[in-house]
Amino acid sequence: MVNLFLAPMEGVTDFVMRDLLTGLGGIDQCVTEFLRVTDKLYPDRVFFENCPELKTGSRTRAGTPVFVQLLGGHAEPLAENASRAAELGALGIDLNFGCPAKTVNRHDGGATLLKSSNRIFDIIHTVRKKVPAHIPVTAKIRLGFDDPRVCLENAKAAEEAGAAWLTVHCRTKTDGYKPPAYWEWIPKIKEQSRIKIIANGEIWTVDDFKRCAQVTGCQDFMIGRAALRNPYLFSQIKQIDQDTKYQPIRLLPGFFKACEAYLNEDFATARTKQWLNQLRVTDDRIQSIFDEVKILKKPTEFKQKLDQLLT
Numbered sequence: 001m002v003n004l005f006l007a008p009m010e011g012v013t014d015f016v017m018r019d020l021l022t023g024l025g026g027i028d029q030c031v032t033e034f035l036r037v038t039d040k041l042y043p044d045r046v047f048f049e050n051c052p053e054l055k056t057g058s059r060t061r062a063g064t065p066v067f068v069q070l071l072g073g074h075a076e077p078l079a080e081n082a083s084r085a086a087e088l089g090a091l092g093i094d095l096n097f098g099c100p101a102k103t104v105n106r107h108d109g110g111a112t113l114l115k116s117s118n119r120i121f122d123i124i125h126t127v128r129k130k131v132p133a134h135i136p137v138t139a140k141i142r143l144g145f146d147d148p149r150v151c152l153e154n155a156k157a158a159e160e161a162g163a164a165w166l167t168v169h170c171r172t173k174t175d176g177y178k179p180p181a182y183w184e185w186i187p188k189i190k191e192q193s194r195i196k197i198i199a200n201g202e203i204w205t206v207d208d209f210k211r212c213a214q215v216t217g218c219q220d221f222m223i224g225r226a227a228l229r230n231p232y233l234f235s236q237i238k239q240i241d242q243d244t245k246y247q248p249i250r251l252l253p254g255f256f257k258a259c260e261a262y263l264n265e266d267f268a269t270a271r272t273k274q275w276l277n278q279l280r281v282t283d284d285r286i287q288s289i290f291d292e293v294k295i296l297k298k299p300t301e302f303k304q305k306l307d308q309l310l311t
């Protein structure tokens, strides 16, 4: 059976987006945007902001489990925060070893850790020891910082440290987000692993998914950016509702409303524009809608125009 994960994407797959996308079907598991841990234990408020689903059993309204993702370079504070997230109800803790952002790497978190399998082991092992045994601790890596070959020892370190599963974004930090994703590393990792490996990177269409499945031999896949271009991709892969005429643009007014209820209308305007900016590349009509609304800064004007163009 195929399992599909919605990728964590900071500034994109927040609570509102997770709720909307999991409501469309096909997604088995979500991960929050990363919460960066330096040296202190966050107050509960911060965990609830990062993962409002903690208040509803760590699941979206559709019932999809949400893991809390932590990022950082210091094992002890990561373990403290992971333990607190578990106490607050997190169904699992995911550790991010893939973030390419300069500020994150300068502070010794994210992809820079891929240079040392010992540190990956130490962090996962320390977190694993601190979090109750029934709560899975998982990890997400890139192939390496600049050398993809290190994925083998890093994957081994993650498994030996007690990771329940491992997501592999099949590019190095140096590759950034440039296609292709090097899925062919996954069978090499799988050959030496007993834990579940989740394939991630460059799945944009059902055909990409099929090729990725063929190359990797995986049953578990994580999809990120394509979720905005085609929010129905997950259900299409799972072959649910094949007869539906998919019109992602129709989701925008509801999304605006949900963002407004969650925070405010400025946030709703920014996020809806952000989504429209992704959708426009899929369709000329959406491109022209984007062109008309992108300059509108006042939320009421933006929303009015959007509604008018969509009727």
Ligand SMILES: Cc1cc2nc3c(=O)[nH]c(=O)nc-3n(C[C@H](O)[C@H](O)[C@H](O)COP(=O)(O)O)c2cc1C
Pocket: 007, 008, 009, 010, 011, 012, 032, 033, 034, 069, 096, 098, 099, 140, 169, 200, 201, 202, 203, 222, 223, 224, 225, 226
């Ligand atoms: C805007 C953006 C934000 C991201 N934020 C995170 C994050 O918070 N944590 C994480 O592990 N990965 C993050 N990623 C990486 C994605 O989870 C995923 O690994 C990457 O986009 C490759 O998958 P894709 O080709 O399906 O998009 C982010 C990616 C993007 C584009």
